[in-house]
Amino acid sequence: DVTHLVDLSKEWNMTVTIHFEGWPRHVPLMSEPICLICKDPRTCDRVLTLVSGTVYKISFLCKDLSRLRITAEKGISCVDLRWCQRKIYSLSVPKAITQLPIRLHKFIWKLLAPDLINIEITSPSLKLQQHVPEQRCNTSYSYSIASGTPETELNVGVFCPGGSIEKIQMRNNITISLKTFSKGFLNESNHQDLKMSFVPHIKDECTFTVSPDPKAKVYLQTPNWPYGLPPYVSISWYILVPSKQVARLGFSKDRMGIACETGRAYVNIKEETLGAEETVCREDEFLPEPRNMYHNFWVNVSNCKPVDKTQLTLQFWVTFADKQIDLGVILAVVAGAGVLTAIGLTVCCVKKKKKKNQNPMVGVYNPNVNTQVPGKQGLFTKGRKNNESHVYAVIDDAMVYGHLLKESNGSVAPEVDVYQPFDGPIGSLPPSPPPLYFRKDVKRSSNAEEPPPLMDTDHDTYTFAHQKSGQSEDSGDTNEKNNRDMSVSLLENKEQDGLVE
Secondary structure (H helix, E strand, O other): OOEEEEEOOOOOOEEEEEEEOOOOOOOOOOOOOOOEEEEEOOEEEOOEEEEOOOEEEEEEEOOOHHHEEEEEEEEEEOOOHHHHOOOOEEOOOOHHHHOOOOEEEEEEEEEEOOOOEEEEEEOOOOOEEEOEOOEOOOOOEEEEEEEEOOOOEEEEEEEEEOOOEEEEEEOOOEEEEEEEOOOOHHHHHHHOOOEEEEEEOOOOOEEEEEOOOOOOOEEEEOOOOOOOEOOOOEEEEEEOOOOOEEEEEEEOOOOOOOOEEEOOOEEEEEEOOOOOOEEEEEOOOOOOOOEEEOOOEEEEEEOOEEOOOOOEOOEEEEEEEEOOOOHHHHHHHHHHHHHHHHHHHHHHHHHHHHHHOOOOOOOOOOOOOOOOOOOOHHHOOOOHHHOOOOOOOOOOOHHHHHHHHOOOOOOOOOOOOOOOOOOOOOOOOOOOOOOOOOOOOOOOOOOOOOOOOOOOOOOOOOOEEOOOOOOOOOOHHHHHHHHHHOEEOHHHHHHHHHHHO
16 A cells, blocks of 8 residues: 655644545445545544644555545634734645645635634735636636624635636635635646735725736626625725726616615715715616726625515626827817917017116116115125225216315315315215105205115116215214215205205
8 A cells, every 4th residue: 555644743723634525415335435544554434534733644445546535624813913913824725735646625714803803815916706607717726705603694705716806805704615626726726826814894894806807808796696795784896997098897787676675775986086976876776887987996885674585686897998098188288388388488578578678777887886775785795995886987077066076164176177086984885876756845954864765776876975064084983874874866966056056
């Protein structure tokens, strides 16, 4: 006899039963050939159960091993979410079982979660396909998933690898049964990627995350098919739509086909985008017509308590197509860009023309003079003593202004046509602009008055500063203020002298 090594030392909370076909419901007749499974030379039986944590050496007393089957069961539980939330459990058949010359009939995972803890099943690479009449599974194995407590059980459905369902979240305890249909499972078992984890509480009884194949038509249906959803159960599907494609959503029938005794049955559809409107249909209304969905969207089905035994069953489909570029939108965008460009060019031309037509400032000035607004001393890079902003390059009408240089003590006036520079003290502030108005009706008194408040202007007006009678050239530190007070506009002096005469 051939001895086979079964190493279950690294497994935990698992049992493996080797039995004849049809066990336990079918009992072989006395006339049928006997197949015995032995775990040692003295212990042989028609049914043998192996437990985790042990290494076995088994042999078979049977002429036809094809009549034998393996059924295994493993339990995974979580007591405290803090310890098991981040852990990911692999739901794959151990190699200690697949290497035996016996066909695997069923592998059952019992996932136990306390209140407020839910279970998430994922298939990252293969994904899952829901077995429906229009879309049957043709693989060598499938998963049957059921959730609930002994009082309320929900048969989620039958699924096989190679579909579009990435994730299933369920409340309460979960039972996943892997069932094989052919010998091809031995080859496909190496590519299993089903995983599970414990997650916080979810509001719906079951939530599917679906990422369909853009080239295929995907059918999805409510759990517990064809018997229908139990009363007051809510199921949701989250459909992912690629950015460059548009999804087409449609229902296989036009009504829900139930009448509610208590509560209402609803179908809710909503795109996951800002400002999206939600479509809501009751059991007494028509289901939505096929529509395009441009973003990820939700489909929710909530059941009521029906009047009769007829329960809610609903099926819908999703297809994808590439987004068509709207020529009208492109033309509108191009036209809008052209209008904005034209407006910008017009504004620039108007500003340039307006600037060109502005009148130049009156007077001759030194281009190196700082032209900041008077009063903002901190903005000047040089003080008045360090620049020549008070010196005029040319004075053409010296004869007209020569009498202003007369001294009060009767001294001889300087020569005309000769510019006499100002030798008095010079302050650090720039020249002050003249008042913005002239008072013709008031004669200038002997005592200088304070000029009116200064106003910000767009350009500086140049002034002469001359000594008034009775003041000495060496008046000390007070000259800075006096120079500012006695800076009189040339035009104002001329006009006032005319009034005196």
